[in-house]
Amino acid sequence: MLGLRRDRLLTLLLLGALLSADLYFHLWPQVRLQLRPRRGRGGCSCPNSAGDPTAPPPDSAAATASRPGEAEHNFSQVQPGERSEEQGGRSAGRQDLPSKLQNLFAHPLYRTLEEPSLQGPEDTLLSSREALRYYLRKVARWNRQQREEETPEDYFYFIDFQRHNAEIAAFHLDRILDFRRVPPTVGRLLNVTKEILEVTKNEILQSVFFVSPASNVCFFAKCPYMCKTEYAVCGNPHLLEGSLSAFLPSLNLAPRLSVPSPWIRSYSLAGKEEWEVNPLYCDSVKQTYPYNSSNRLLNIMDMAIFDFLIGNMDRHHYEMFTKFGDDGFLIHLDNARGFGRHSHDEISILSPLSQCCMIKKKTLLHLQLLAHPDYRLSDVMRESLQEDQLSPVLTEPHLLALDRRLQIILKTVEGCIRIHGEQNVVVTEPSELLAPNSVQADLAS
Template sequence: TKAAFFSPSVMHRSPPSGAGGDRLRAWQVGEQICSAPSTEGFHPAPIPITPCSFPSRRHKLYRQELNLTAAAALLPLRPEASWLQFHLGISRDGLYPRSSPAVGRLLQDMHDFATVSADYSQDEKALLGACDCSQIVKPSGVHLKLVLRFQDFGKAMFKPMRQKREEETPEDFFYFVDFQRHNAEIAAFHLDRILDFRRVPPTVGRLINITKEILEVTRNEVLQSVFFISPASNVCFFAKCPYMCKTEYAVCGNPHLLEGSLSAFLPSLNLAPRLSIPNPWIRSYSFDGKEEWEVNPLYCDTVREIYPYSSGNRLLNIVDMAIFDFLIGNMDRHHYEMFTKFGDDGFLLHLDNARGFGRHSHDEISILAPLSQCCVIKRTTLLHLQLLAEPEYQLSAVMRESLLQDPLAPVLTEPHLLALDRRLQLILKAVRKCIDLHGEAKVVANDTRQPEA
């Protein structure tokens, strides 16, 4: 099913993207390459026991007995490295071309290559110490994520497994305290590619040995200090302030192995600047507040008067993003990012999708507000959705087959796959309603930017 869906004879039914378009080649290959810190003679410092650490004798003995070694040997840096080829393939049409051998190699390399360093993300580093751990009540430590560097100099964002696949998000959970799911990141990449958006960075599942591939290679003493041994003799670690300072919110291996997602890094902001822009349909991040779009059915009229939503593709791209988020059930799209090089009509990056696929039994129709309130959709997007609604190319079947390629398959449970078909029908129903009200000519829009040949 998947092979047939991606064949040229089928994909031509959805107008193709340009062969290349403007590339994101704002740098020279030599400038992109940064030397990884030398690991020669590296011996981690003793791990201090902090109030947030697990202060047990067992933990101390474990740390003393660890035979910490230098990181895996770095490979020679080659211009054909998959992560570098991925970066060079970014164009105004998407993060990668439809047929990109670099993406397949990148997924394989992120799964296979040894890690040479592990650290907190820059956002987390900036916030360390900005809160009082004793004041944290809610388990907001679900944001646990790490930056891993591989022996080929590539980097990926690691999000560990926090929730079993068959578990649903409790219905009383607010979206802003929901778990971040590693399998949601993996599934979102596959869905984004099937929808022909190509706006999610390549993401793959991997079974990580958190002792050898994180603890033994990190130079960050704060990260070292949050590892401990559980009563079940499993190796665990937890997020430091400002997220969570309690061992009950830790993630644990079995005893060392832990599932997680690895999402490829985008080019450095210094080399390929990006803008982070508030979503016009942002939700209220309070327990009782509502945003204007939630109470004003004419809200889109206001948005259409504001630059850059008053012309070009920006509003159409927002609708694309809403359709994607509705399919995965993501209510947490408070901002979106764009590469500055591609201007106002550049594509929107679909980053941070770990809060998707939380509830297969519920369809959050409010996520479709940009579509239902603005009543506009790209012709290419609509044609692709209609194709995926046909029995021979059913979205759930194409996703099921695509996800079998991931090392952690099965990535989604069957109810989540079937929910995709149900939600797709709801999207098409919303489009038909708009066409009935306004006519196809006003609802179905052509891209204002034509792809380059």
């Protein structure tokens, strides 16, 4: 009798344990998933605006985010230079909105493109066995400069540090500008001893590790220049911040072209390039292949705008996948020399734009949107970067410099329009003409 009761008790306990486990491992995650805001394009938690009580008021520019197709009227009211009274925070009465970043990615300008259909076996690149290996490979940059340090004025751009946080921030900015030409990049705190030295079987890699006089584990790179122990990076004593970028498929699988930038700088201490002394330089570029026919020059303008915002003077080459031909996009690789000086805006980086006076309409619309207080660039960048493990990735002065530089870009475009007329400056790409929800900008206002 007593034994039977004990059996029942055991069964009850077992059932209770099973029920608790079920609640904890199945039901609770489901509840949490339901409570969490939905993820949208760009990894944002985008609101479902239809019938959503948190949707923005209908008279705001943000309201266009929830009503695709109706953006035309409201967006045309976006004025370059418009600011809200309060700095950095949300607008009055908007505290109930999820976030500026979510609203930005929900805006019709950021509409999701249709997945292109597969044309042939080479299009299945990423699902192939070989391509999977690349998910494990990463391009790394290491922490060499503290966040609050500025690059000294007397440093040439080609001896400046390569900053891991610049690579991370550049990825976020590129996504916010909707270029999507920087391979995904994240920050990580790595134990260089346990996660690199002790796991590698590569003898060359092992040979570059050493222990510093301060007992920190350090390593240097093997390359033709600037790769001596003097340029080593060190853990503290093992932990080191780094940026990790997704590795692009090998050149065999997806061949790339490396092209010198027409606005390349001199990499000597005294030299000057033609674009620096000839204000009509762009006229000759426009007549030269491939800039004379494709939209390559417009892509260069995008890259110059991107580089001006991050303050990157080190864009000597750009790369492209050959598969997409002359009109293919430029891959924004190597942004490590960005975000060196927040107190200085290097106007010469904008030379392609100021000399050629042309810009894609889509790019201009994005820039105008990011100048609007509801989507202010520094705010959306701050929010986006908060997701990174190494947050804060950029200091406040660097974030605020983005807003200042954005105004300079918009003023440059305004100046171009005044001189050459809007129809000669703002270029609509063929793909934009086909888009059903094409957003119009009233650039004259």
